[in-house]
Amino acid sequence: MSESGHSQPGMYGQGRRRRRRRDRDGPPGQNLSGPSRDREYVPRERRDGSEEAPGPHLQKTPIILAKPPGERSKPTQSVPISGVPAMEKPIVLFKARDDGGKPGTPPEVNPLASSSGPSKLEREGQRPTQPVYQIQNRGMAAAAAASSSTVDPVIGQTKLLPPEKMKHSIKLVDDQMNWCDSAMEYLRDQTDMLVVGVIGLQGTGKSTIMSLLSANTPEEDQRGYVFRAQSQEIKERGGNQSTGIDFFITQERVIFLDTQPILSPSILDHLINNDRKLPPEYNLPHTYVEMQSLQITAFLFTICHVVVVVQDWFTDINLYKFLQTAEMLKPSTPSANHDSTSASGSDEGSEYYPHIVFLQNKSRRDEFCPLNLKKMHMTVDKLMAHSHLKYKGTLSMLDCNIFPGLGRDYLETEVNLFLLPLQENEGDDSLTKTGSGAPPLFSLLPGYRGHPAFSSLVSKLRSQILAMSRSQLSHTILTEKNWFHYAARIWDGVKKSSALSEYSRLLS
Numbered sequence: 001m002s003e004s005g006h007s008q009p010g011m012y013g014q015g016r017r018r019r020r021r022r023d024r025d026g027p028p029g030q031n032l033s034g035p036s037r038d039r040e041y042v043p044r045e046r047r048d049g050s051e052e053a054p055g056p057h058l059q060k061t062p063i064i065l066a067k068p069p070g071e072r073s074k075p076t077q078s079v080p081i082s083g084v085p086a087m088e089k090p091i092v093l094f095k096a097r098d099d100g101g102k103p104g105t106p107p108e109v110n111p112l113a114s115s116s117g118p119s120k121l122e123r124e125g126q127r128p129t130q131p132v133y134q135i136q137n138r139g140m141a142a143a144a145a146a147s148s149s150t151v152d153p154v155i156g157q158t159k160l161l162p163p164e165k166m167k168h169s170i171k172l173v174d175d176q177m178n179w180c181d182s183a184m185e186y187l188r189d190q191t192d193m194l195v196v197g198v199i200g201l202q203g204t205g206k207s208t209i210m211s212l213l214s215a216n217t218p219e220e221d222q223r224g225y226v227f228r229a230q231s232q233e234i235k236e237r238g239g240n241q242s243t244g245i246d247f248f249i250t251q252e253r254v255i256f257l258d259t260q261p262i263l264s265p266s267i268l269d270h271l272i273n274n275d276r277k278l279p280p281e282y283n284l285p286h287t288y289v290e291m292q293s294l295q296i297t298a299f300l301f302t303i304c305h306v307v308v309v310v311q312d313w314f315t316d317i318n319l320y321k322f323l324q325t326a327e328m329l330k331p332s333t334p335s336a337n338h339d340s341t342s343a344s345g346s347d348e349g350s351e352y353y354p355h356i357v358f359l360q361n362k363s364r365r366d367e368f369c370p371l372n373l374k375k376m377h378m379t380v381d382k383l384m385a386h387s388h389l390k391y392k393g394t395l396s397m398l399d400c401n402i403f404p405g406l407g408r409d410y411l412e413t414e415v416n417l418f419l420l421p422l423q424e425n426e427g428d429d430s431l432t433k434t435g436s437g438a439p440p441l442f443s444l445l446p447g448y449r450g451h452p453a454f455s456s457l458v459s460k461l462r463s464q465i466l467a468m469s470r471s472q473l474s475h476t477i478l479t480e481k482n483w484f485h486y487a488a489r490i491w492d493g494v495k496k497s498s499a500l501s502e503y504s505r506l507l508s
Contacts, residue, residue, distance in 0.1 A: 166249060175260075193255060193480050195255045196255065196304065197256075197304040199297055203235070205362065207258050208227075209310055209359065211225035212462075228241055240267060246259075255483075259300070262293035281501065287508050294329055294503070295500065299491055301330045306355045307389075309356060309357065311361065324387060329503060356391045365449065368450050368451040377411050391416055394468050420457055421449070
């Protein structure tokens with residue numbers, strides 16, 4: 001017999017011994033016994049190709065290992081696979097629905113699941129069925145719930161909170177005439193807003209009036225006003241309290257802008273005595289002070305719905321000349337109201353002009369006389385006859401029942417003029433005492449003032465200002481945040497205006 005014939009039985013005997021050992025021990029990593037071992041075990045001796053030639057028969061159909069039918073209903077437990085991190089929450093492929101559940105509602109969040117007990121199909125041993133579209137909707141709802149759970153709850157709650165309430169005013173333009181961005185956090189993306197600005201000479205009570213119109217009452221301490229008023233020390237040395245432009249917004253979404261005094265002698269004195277360096281385009285300090293006032297006034301004429309001009313005596317002709325100069329140097333802005341007309345009846349064209357209110361602060365008793373009131377209206381109408389500002393037709397003292405005996409036809413031309421008495425007279429009945437200190441004849445009755453109480457007049461003024469029309473400031477509707485960016489662009493344009501530069505050159 002040849003060598004091949006002697007090696008053949010040895011080869012077969014060696015193969016039988018290997019197969020017998022594998023049948024006894026089983027494959028590595030498993031310990032199978034009984035008939036399942038023969039069914040599930042697949043010998044691996046063919047992988048080396050010793051018995052069968054390589055060919056298409058080497059690619060065997062994969063065998064899926066499954067549990068017997070009697071053990072399929074038992075709950076399975078997720079076993080962590082080596083090299084793969086275990087999931088925090090196992091994925092349940094089949095789960096019975098509760099009776100009170102709805103499609104798309106997770107079973108674990110249903111409060112009726114634990115109390116209602118097993119469903120009728122479960123008690124009868126039947127498998128609950130579900131239409132295909134319900135399964136799809138259920139999966140979409142679960143995905144939506146999973147995506148919504150990833151949203152930060154703090155961010156979701158801030159969208160439902162009311163706007164933040166301001167406690168005090170902040171700077172919109174500082175004392176160096178630079179724009180500030182701190183007011184942006186108090187603004188919202190909504191269009192229902194009203195912008196009210198104020199201008200006036202030094203010491204007329206602009207900050208006090210704006211505080212009373214915005215958030216304070218006359219009974220409160222002035223040191224707690226949102227716009228700081230002049231202290232007694234500043235009054236004694238003739239200084240000014242406000243610098244630049246201050247910003248405050250109420251919960252009713254009304255923006256109030258308080259400004260530094262126009263043509264202020266205290267600012268001029270501060271420039272001269274402190275040797276502050278002037279910008280290169282200004283040669284004289286008084287020119288710089290006047291140009292600052294014109295820039296602020298022209299800025300308010302462009303971005304405000306209402307501008308309040310405060311005076312403490314009637315009247316200064318230079319103030320009206322200053323208003324007309326600021327109107328002439330105002331930036332050209334398009335208006336959305338093509339059918340609007342000015343107070344004089346001429347067509348405004350495409351220019352926007354705000355409402356202007358002349359507030360006579362610290363008025364005396366004789367100024368509330370109907371005859372003097374009529375003369376004051378006629379004077380303001382003559383001085384503002386050539387102006388495009390809306391100075392009449394939007395505010396009336398006769399509608400406030402301040403003069404109950406006067407009709408609407410008493411004033412032929414009623415301008416936006418309002419009178420406020422001295423605030424210190426509120427609640428002070430000692431004014432009617434005689435020089436000897438004796439009480440008046442009717443001591444139980446309040447003293448005669450000749451006008452309503454200060455708090456009543458402030459309330460009537462506030463209601464009329466807030467009721468004024470809110471026309472569009474530009475050709476598009478602005479939200480509060482858009483208004484802020486629009487105002488920043490207007491302020492930058494005012495500072496770089498060629499018309500203001502040319503006017504400054506003519507003054508020097």
